[in-house]
Amino acid sequence: xxxxxxxxxxxxxxxxxxxxxxxxxxxxxxxxxxxxxxxxxxxxxxxxxxxxxxxxxxxxxxxxxxxxxxxxxxxxxxxxxxxxxxxxxxxxxxxxxxxxxxxxxxxxxxxxxxxxxxxxxxxxxxxxxxxxxxxxxxxxxxxxxxxxxxxxxxxxxxxxxxxxxxx
Numbered sequence: 001x002x003x004x005x006x007x008x009x010x011x012x013x014x015x016x017x018x019x020x021x022x023x024x025x026x027x028x029x030x031x032x033x034x035x036x037x038x039x040x041x042x043x044x045x046x047x048x049x050x051x052x053x054x055x056x057x058x059x060x061x062x063x064x065x066x067x068x069x070x071x072x073x074x075x076x077x078x079x080x081x082x083x084x085x086x087x088x089x090x091x092x093x094x095x096x097x098x099x100x101x102x103x104x105x106x107x108x109x110x111x112x113x114x115x116x117x118x119x120x121x122x123x124x125x126x127x128x129x130x131x132x133x134x135x136x137x138x139x140x141x142x143x144x145x146x147x148x149x150x151x152x153x154x155x156x157x158x159x160x161x162x163x164x165x166x167x
Contacts, residue, residue: 005029013045020049024056024158031059036066054084055156061093070100088118089153096127104134114153122149 006029013022027042043060050056061076074097080090095110108131115124129144154160 002029002033018049020046020053020056021158023049024059027056027059027063028159031063036063039063040067052083054080054087054090055158057083058087058089058093058156061097065093065096065100068100070097073097073100086117088114088121088124089156091117092121092124092127092153095124095131099127099130099134102134104131107131108135118153120151121153122147122151123153125149 006026009022009026009029012019013026016022023042023045027039027046030036030039030042040060040063043056043063047053047056047060057076057080061073061080064070064073064076073093077090077093077097080087081094084090091110091114095107095114098104098107098110108128111124111128111131114121115128118124125144125148129141129148132138132140132144
């Protein structure tokens, strides 16, 4: 029910323009349909309403990476790490940004930090494998490829709240 959801969220945003949840949820809705420019615009509105919200920075950074904008992504992930040094998702974003730039040393460092902060997030292993492959460390690359999975980093309270409501 994506179209009615979009209409409802746009209505909620119009009625309560100071609540960052509405553009934030719209960003997720647009991201789920693959409309990254609309997702970015929605996450940017949410971030203007809550400038220090780390999950919003991270999702906006992910969208920037999807759009091939590593400079924007790096700025967002760096700010997220400065606000929340224990954020595995922010370190993961920095690592993926470094991978996009082929800075394999920095990618491995950031991704190892993300793994240390959330060792259950098996999704990190694939990016770590690519970083080690870029460094020429085939043994480490193979080790992480064997451990790759789909378990995501859990660091988004609003997203968790929405998932629980849907469940």
